[in-house]
Amino acid sequence: MAPVEQLIDDMLDVQRKLGETVIEARTDPSRRSAVIERRRRFASAVLAVSAAVESEAFIRDQPELATEFRHRFSEIRNKVAIFQAKWPAVLLDNHDPEFEPSAAKLRASNREFIEWARKALKR
Numbered sequence: 001m002a003p004v005e006q007l008i009d010d011m012l013d014v015q016r017k018l019g020e021t022v023i024e025a026r027t028d029p030s031r032r033s034a035v036i037e038r039r040r041r042f043a044s045a046v047l048a049v050s051a052a053v054e055s056e057a058f059i060r061d062q063p064e065l066a067t068e069f070r071h072r073f074s075e076i077r078n079k080v081a082i083f084q085a086k087w088p089a090v091l092l093d094n095h096d097p098e099f100e101p102s103a104a105k106l107r108a109s110n111r112e113f114i115e116w117a118r119k120a121l122k123r
Contacts, residue, residue, distance in 0.1 A: 003052070004052045004053055004056050004121055005118070005121050007049045007052050008049055008114065008117055008121075010045055010048070011042070011045035011046060011048070011049055012110075012114055014038065014041050015042055015045075015110060017038055018035070018038035018039060018041075018042050019103075019107070021034045021038045022035055022087075022103070025089060025092045026093050026095075026099075027093065028093075032089040032090065033089075035089040035092065036089050039084060039089075042080070046077060046080075053069060053070070053073070065120060068120070069117065072117070073113070073117075076109060076110060076113040079106055079109050080106065083106045086102065087099060087102070
């Protein structure tokens with residue numbers, strides 16, 4: 001199994017590609033199915049991180065860190081789920097002015113989690 005750090009980087013790569021595909025789908029409705037597929041890949045990447053975290057030594061050796069990791073990871077997963085529920089692929093091209101601020105907020109939350117996780121996993 002890949003180390004958690006690598007799986008987080010993989011998840012981030014999938015997330016980046018998903019974001020690019022969402023931007024494409026906002027102007028090209030034929031890209032909606034690609035958004036759905038990328039969202040599935042992201043869900044698989046999240047599951048891989050979750051499974052790996054449970055097998056990492058820091059879970060046993062640093063229970064406080066493990067608890068915080070789970071909490072933060074759960075928070076980011078919830079934010080992604082809420083965003084995806086609010087912006088299903090069929091609504092991406094509706095030019096709603098709330099989309100950009102909502103996407104920017106999610107990107108900021110993702111960056112915050114990734115930065116924290118990278119530092120925390122190096123302990």
